[in-house]
Amino acid sequence: MTTEDRVTVVDVPTEKRAELRWILEESFEGWYLRHSMGTLESVETVRAAVSADSPRGLVMVKMLGPTSGYVFYIAVARAHRREGVARVLLDDALGRFKSAGAREVFASVEEDNEPSERLFVSAGFSRTSFGEVSKAHGRLRAVNMYRMMRVVPGEVLLRKPLAQAGA
């Protein structure tokens, strides 16, 4: 049986999100832990991978505008890493972004977070830069997007173009 068969991805409403905090505690520390906890409460969409009624991982996502999606955080319970849970969550997020009309999706990862960068690269993301985002969206909009994404020094920004049907 594959992970995809065993894991269901569900929407997590605001009042249920505190039940996922332990996954963040296992996954992040310092500023990232604090920021991810705050984002868990406030971000527009949280999706959880659930198996046998217990959460295995989560992804926090938002739209940055009508055509750009952003994966804020993705985290998997330590005991269930390397089972394909993050891939299922990311595929789910990409499908939803596409349905929402996104033509590109961004994610930022710490420069030395190899598991995370590999996960995104294996799903078709590649490194981009402020210069490239400016060229596509204009400098002012790029500044705003970077602000919304909270890209901080030491992180790299990744981007995946999404083909829309009929585009």
Ligand SMILES: CC(C)(COP(=O)(O)OP(=O)(O)OC[C@H]1O[C@@H](n2cnc3c(N)ncnc32)[C@H](O)[C@@H]1OP(=O)(O)O)[C@@H](O)C(=O)NCCC(=O)NCCS
């Ligand atoms: C990054 C993270 C979300 C991956 O979750 P996961 O469920 O273990 O990942 P998957 O099993 O779905 O792996 C999918 C792909 O990601 C890559 N990958 C995942 N973990 C990896 C690791 N430890 N080393 C190298 N590549 C890794 C691989 O390409 C993998 O494909 P493969 O198994 O076919 O080789 C998980 O390690 C985690 O929660 N880390 C802490 C939080 C974090 O850093 N989040 C990302 C920044 S927001």
